[in-house]
Amino acid sequence: MNIIVVGLSHKTAAVEIREKVAFAPTQMEKPLHAxxxxxxxxxxxxxxxxxxxEIYATTRDIAGGIARLKRFLSEYHNIPLETLEPHLYSYHGEAATRHVFRVASSLDSMVVGEPQILGQIKTSYGYAAEYKSSGIILNRFLHKAFSVAKRVRTETKIASSAVSVAFAAVELAKKIFGDLSDKTVMLIGAGEMCELAAKHFINTGVRGVMVTNRTFERAVKLAEEFDGKAVNYEDLFDHLHKADIILSSTGAPHFIIKPKDMEDVIRRRKMRPMFFIDIAVPRDIDPKVNDVENIYLYTVDDLNGVVATNLEQRSKEAEKAEAIVEQEIGQFFKWLSSLEVTPTIVALRGKFDEIRRAELAKTLASWKELPPDAEKKLEALTSAIMNKLLHQPTSVLKRTEEGNRNDLYIDALRNLFELETTRPAEEDLGELEE
Amino acid sequence: MNALLFYCTLGIYLVATAIYLIYLVKPRDILGRAAHWLISIGFIVHCAFTVNRFMESGHTPITNLHESLSFFSLAVIGVFIIFERKYRVFILGSFVTPLALLLLAISTTFPTAIMPLNPALKSRWLAVHTSMAFLGYATFAVSFGASVMYLIQSHFLKSRKLGAMFQRLPSLDTLDEISYRCLTFGFPLLTFAIISGAIWAETAWGTYWSWDPKETWSLITWFVYAALLHGRLTTGWRGRKAAILSILGFFIMLFTFLGVNLLLPGLHSYK
Known part of the structure; x- marks a missing residue:
């Protein structure tokens, strides 16, 4: 079984593309089942x-599987494959494992070391587990990814020195406002990233926090947490002019803030600058808002530039982290291949046993009179022959598990005997894992 | 002695400006500090030159274009040093010192010899009127520098070009503040220069206001800055718009100073 990865990220696609391909967290059942x-x-x-x-999947046919996943993304989101293809990357085998381990460890993040990604993958895995789209291999695979991420976090300083997007936002705000101590932050909507950014602003020291949310209770709860003020979502534009820094991350499918609204808002606050950070995908704020006088709009993508300078300092820690990832890839692959040998042997034995039984039954039926224990003896004899015949190849296969040739052997066996390997039952694998 | 002090000043300003410009692309703190100290020394030498000239000529040395440009340059550096210290932004020097250097360099193209004082200028008002005017001009020049920086920084932020230069420039609010603070000093100085000029005109020429080109253009300059300050306090002309107006005001002011003297004949055409 092969693990394949198909996807796109901030490295290959701009936010305009990414938001089109994004899956809503509330509607994961349909795509996962599909x-x-x-x-x-x-x-x-x-x-x-x-x-x-990104889609992580298991398949027998690497090239076909990858092509199918690409087509799936294109068809599911109604984007022509020609448009989407240049932004997509795909990995299989060791590269796929490396990729996912790196992603989980936040080595592939826009802001290396940022802590949110692990939680996000855990949530994604949660959906897959809930809708039963993930089986024994991906379960094990993702759990491994989580433990790698944990190791990276505890054994390197990558996370503690992590300059998250939130931190970048604070740095940028300082370039606009200089001193933040008399500035007000407003949160529109909620979300891990949004809250994290707000926390960074509060730690830096801002005057106040306003929170608004479609569900007012949620806003009140968050406002309490931040020692701020909850604002009714309907009254957003009555309060917006009081905010200097706005973090927006709603699940709204359309822009909630448009340039026309902002012309009024900025006039109401006597043209004092405003800093918008749009964390939502799809975006909450019309990009044209950036053209309004004294308004500066940044998306998560844009924040990248602010932290680029810090990357060098952290590359050393990243190297350490990469080493951990490499180590863990080896371990995981050992397990993955052990998973391969056993079902092959089981299938091979099954096939032989089927023939043996059929032939035995035929022979037994042709005899009119049988000595009392003939059936038992014949059964033992044929079984012994079969076991003897199979003993050699089985032990060779098991021995080569450590080496790199067993893929070849398994492939040969499967072709020679036309073995159909069905997905192993959970119990079998439970044993194998030990 | 006079010429020596002058060329010393010019030399020091030249080196300091060069360091400020290098600082713009090579942000080493030591460069900023070096430039700051050098420009401060230059300022002292420049002061010495001005005092020396005052002693030698026996009158306020702001009576012809050479002297005026030199004093203007001195005032720009003086105002700049105050603001640089207050806001701790060396990089302001990269935008303001070239201007002061340029003014001083241009002053060499005019006759430098000390001339007997024009009888029309023999008044106690000369010192007050001219120094107020040039101090005012100097604050406008620093405001201009900060406004140019504002526009650059604002452009970086809008277009999300967050390079090394962006990192060097101070925050928008700091630049806006510097530009505005300059105007709050410069505007009363200009007002006072115009009023003192009017009073002086009444005693010298017998009328407070004669629509001499200098008077007219000073009034235009005054209106531009008045509009800017008014707009800021009422409808909130700040940020980009204020920066553009401040830059515009500076060019009108330059014309009031140089253009009128050189192009429009009138009572103020001292060369």
């Missing part, structure tokens, strides 16, 4: 964050 219903795809997990959309 994925596992695809031929060749046995398990699937969708990771959809504002910086990346």
């Amino acid at each position: 994925l596992v219903a695809l031929p060749d795809i046995t398990e699937a997990v969708i990771v959809s964050t504002c910086n990346r959309v």
Whole structure:
């Protein structure tokens, strides 16, 4: 079984593309079920964050599986494959494992070391587990990814020195406002990233926080947490002029803030600058708002530039982290291949046993009179012959598990005997894991 | 002695400006500090030159274009040093010192010899009127520098070009504040220069206001800055708009100073 990854990220696609390909967290059931219903795809997990959309899947046929996943993304989101293809990357085997381990460890993040990504993958995995699209391989695979991320976090300083997007936002705000101590931050909507950014602003020291949310209770709860003020979502534009820094991350499908609204708002606050950070995907704020006098609009993408300078200092820690990832890839692959040998042997034995039984039954039926224990003896004899015949190849296969040739052997066996390997039952694998 | 002090000043300003410009692309703190100290020394030498000239000529040395440009340059550096210290932004020097250097360099193209004082200028008002005017001009020049920086920084932020230069420039609010603070000093100085000029005109020429080109253009300059300050206090002309107006005001002011003297004949055409 092969693990494949198809996706796009902040490195390959701009936010305009990413938001089109994003999957809504509330509607994960449909795409996940559609994925596992695809031929060749046995398990699937969708990771959809504002910086990346990726599908992790298992397949027998690497090239076919990858092509299918690409077509799936294109068809599901109604984007022509020609448009989407240049932004997509795909990995299989070791590269896929490396990719996912790096993503989980935040080594592939826009802001390396930022802590949100692990939680986001865990949530994505949660959906896959809930809708049963992930099976034994991806379960094990993602759990491994989580433990790698944990190791990276505890054994390197990458996370503690992590300059998150939130931090970048604070730095940028300082370039606009200089002193933040008399500035007010407003949160529109909620979300991990939004709250994290707000926390950074509060730690830096701002005058106040306003929170608004479609559900007012949520706003009140968050406002309490930040020692701020909750604002009715309907009254957003009556309060917006009081905010200097606005963090927006609603699930709204359309722009909620347009340039026309902002012309009025900025006039109401006597043209004092405003800093908008649009964290939502799809975006909350019309990009044209950036053209309004004294308003500066940044998306998560844009914040990248602010932190680029810090990357060098952290590259050392990143190297350490990469080493951990490499180590863990080896371990995971050992397990993955052990998973391969056993079902092959089981299938091989099954096939032989089937023939043996059929032939035995035929022979027994042709005899009119049998000595009392003939049936038992014949059964033992044929079984012994079969076991003896199979003993050699089985032990060779098991021995080569450590080496790199067993893929070849398994492939040969499967072709020679036309073995159909069905997905192993959970119990079998439970044993194998030990 | 006079010429020596003058060329010393010019030399020091030249080196300091060069360091400020290098500082713009190579942001080493040591460069900023070096430029700051150098420009401060230059300022002292420049002061010495001005005092020396005052002693030698026996009158306020702001009576012809050479002297005026030199005094203007001195005032720009003086105002700049105050603001640089207050806001701790060396990089302001990269935008203001070239201007002062340029003014001083241009002053060499005019006759430098000390001339007997024009009888029309023999008044106690000369010192007050001219120094107020040039101090006012100097604050406008620093405001201009800060406004140019504002526009650059605002452009970086809008277009999200967050390079090394962006990192060097101070925050928008700081630049806006510097530009505005300058105007709050410069505007009363200009007002006072115009009023003192009017009073002087009444004693010298017998009328407070004669629509001499200098008077007219000073009034225009005054209106531009008045509009800017008014707009800021009422409808909130700040940020980009204020920066553009401040830059515009500076060019009108330059014309009031140089253009009128050189192009429009009138009572103020001292060369």
